Amino acid sequence: MIQSFVLSEIAEEELAELSQYSNGDPEMEKAQAEARRDRRRTKITQEMFETEKTYLNHLELVNKHFDFPLRFNCLIPEDVHSNIFSNIEQIMEVNKTLLEYMEHTTIGEAFKYLAPFLKLYSSYANNHENAINLLQEWRQKSSGFHEFIQNQEEKADMMGLKINALLITPVQRVPRYKLLLEDLLENTSTDHHDYEELKEAVQKVSDIATHINNHIKQHENFQKMLSIQKCFDKSAPKLLTPGREFIKEGILKKISKRGGKPHDRMFFLFSDILLYGKPRLLDSTNNSYTCCCVLPLKHCQLETVFGGSKRGAQENTEAGGMFKITCKDESLLLFSNDPEEMKSWTNELDSAIRKLSNNRSTLRKPSSNKAPMRGRSLWKLRRQEKQKDQQLHLENDFVLPPVVAQKTESEEEDSFLQMTMGDIGNATVEFDSFCRLGGNDKAHADTDSKRYGSGTGHEDFTRTSLSGKQHLTRHPLERFSERGKTLKKRCQNALESAQTRINETKSYCNIQ
Template sequence: MSTMHLQPVATANTVEEQRARWERKRSRTARELVETEQRYLEQLDLVITYFVTILKAKGTLLPAERAAIFGPLESIHLTSQTLLHHLERGCLGQGLDSFCRELELYGHYAENLEPARKALQEQVKKNKAFRRFKKLQESRPEFLGLQLEDLLPLPLQRLHQYKHLLRDLMENTSPDCAEFQQLARAVKSVSKMSHWVRDTARSHENSLQLLRVQKLLKGRKVKVLAPGRWYVREGWLMVVPAKGEEVKRKMFFLFSDILIATKPCHPLHLLNSDKFACQAVYPLSQCTVDKVFGHTQGQGGLLSLCFPHKTLLLMSSNQEDINHWHLSLTTAIRQLSARPTNSGS
């Protein structure tokens, strides 16, 4: 009888303890959000106060040159001020609603970041007055040794912090709480923008890799730059001939849809001494990969790549290297086969 009376009390205590834990975590995260927003705003203040505002007044850069470097940073700074104002007053929901209405600013800033870096490098290189001004401002004690280049990525770094902090807040907020729906909307919006920014950065990095490999290849017969193509890896491998010929060392470039086999151009060639000549392009859509064992002595391994009209045997003396190649090839082939096929391709 007594046990039956005690059980609901014990359950109630457990529920209250869980709620108390949630509330402690929520309070801790809310405090962290405010404190990190204050530090973020202080760093944005450095750029706005000591660069943007003074450059406007001095005219060291033309308006178009200034916009190319800083993009919508002033608007992002204003948005952060507004958010912090609401957070410090305890108006989380109102602050998040206001912030999310301005979230596209972070998307525009992400699109502009790489061009901004190039524009900054160009001004440092060609504009003596700006170069001296930049060095003087960065020497201020408030900058703590940071350069303008270190501060420009701050908004995108902060965006990823928002995603984690807001998610933690939502997970420790009761669905019955008045701010829960506002938090849920904010988490969804910020996560979507954060993923878009990350994908934009990945796409840009991939474009640079494709362009780099294109420049490494002699001539323009092989077009590395192609829509939907992703760079995977590159490296030296030994090609084992089918008949008793000499093993040949070649440089391979692996992409999401093709494997390119190359050999280095002659070191004394006037124009192409640092380039590679393409010898074959293998479509991964028609490829199967297998590890071949027992054909190498000691360390290393052998891969067999089978195409409709050719089998390629690739060897490395490094076991880890051959394992990585095997994984990269099988992953690329699997992902390629999972893609929707176009009848016209």
């Protein structure tokens, strides 16, 4: 830090001296420009070190006062804790390494090496909004949790910072890296020893920033489509389809072919379909809809009637705007009182139709290749989707494998507990309900004999067939004492370990 300050002072002195004697000399002006670049580079480097140390200190405050204590004081459930703090501890470890590399190597080399690890920020950024909502929810729900947060925020080393402000810093950090590195590269000469590494680091961090932004957009798109799906009853098709993106939503007036008063309908535009619905009669909040029709954009044509800027269309800004959508045998005449809203709809529809047409080879979704659907066809599609989901669920069901002689440690404990709960003299366990024993029975029996011994007075495990059922007949007094001691010791160790952690946490958080 002192070295950076000295270099900055030297650069300023050189610049002042050069400015006195330049007098329009090209060589002197070039030297002045180089001095300005060096001065700017020194300033950026100093800023990167200072902001990185401050940022790392903020992460350590989160871990020290909130993340770590809340793991063990049982003020909030474990899943709530995981959602609030996400992977902030992993991010902190990455940034500790980054700062260490910056101090011992060059900035370009440090970021070039650690840029791939910055992808950890993607999952944190995706979860940030949910984390803040959970934090506020539990502060209202639990007075103990709210009091704990307040007490921790009043610690001296927090310097007035609040937990909300600390939790958002990782979301802002990668875009900040991108700006600083680009500025640093711009003020680094091509013959500088760190130029090539810095250039590569800028490219990598830019790619990471783009990746994070795209990841956030995909997550937001998923959440939006999920909320729209919940607004519809069972009449709507499945909206969560790979490759589908939400574009626009809004109320338009649908003009009936039979004439009469136009009706307000809620329209949802996606990258491959246009869907609209009407409010459910029993819903007083008007937040849920019944699906009326689904139009695949692949077969749609857009025509402006009036109010738009399309050639040949009449301008009528006072009366709003009207446009027509034709999809095979289906046609919709839609009207908006707001000409700007009408223009926005026509632009988005036209753009979506053109984009889908250009990328048709990569967007061949079932919903995009069908004719317009309404009424019975929508119910039929929904039933087919439900049957398909049930079939996939059945195919992915877990099937227990056949019993083998080798048992895991947990299975050994289960066997021990079964013996103690049953008849201590001769515990019999039926296993035909969850095992498949067929042609390999003999092989299993041979394996059992090899493991537990045979011809030594009695076998630990013997199979007998009673009424077509397979049984395991145990003589549980064998190794009873040994297993009991082992299980008891493990339980004692677990309790001692848990008590130690509780005592450490109480001492750390000053809990009596």
